Amino acid sequence: MRFWPRKGDLTDRPPLVTCPICNMTFRSDKAAATAKRGSWIYYFCTEACLRQFEEDPARYAKG
Numbered sequence: 001m002r003f004w005p006r007k008g009d010l011t012d013r014p015p016l017v018t019c020p021i022c023n024m025t026f027r028s029d030k031a032a033a034t035a036k037r038g039s040w041i042y043y044f045c046t047e048a049c050l051r052q053f054e055e056d057p058a059r060y061a062k063g
């Protein structure tokens with residue numbers, strides 16, 4: 001029996017994030033755009049979602 005090095009262990013994976021505009025879940029390193037508001041960082045699946053967020057941040061912002 002042989003032990004293979006384990007690649008892509010759970011701990012190595014970037015966290016999953018959710019686009020606040022369309023609620024799509026994806027890996028944070030695949031985000032097309034990010035925005036920081038206060039202590040929150042928002043991840044967007046497309047730049048169009050970022051633009052929509054910036055038009056009305058209060059509607060989508062947490063807390």
Ligand SMILES: [Zn+2]
Nearest residue numbers: 019022045049
């Ligand atoms: Zn989106």
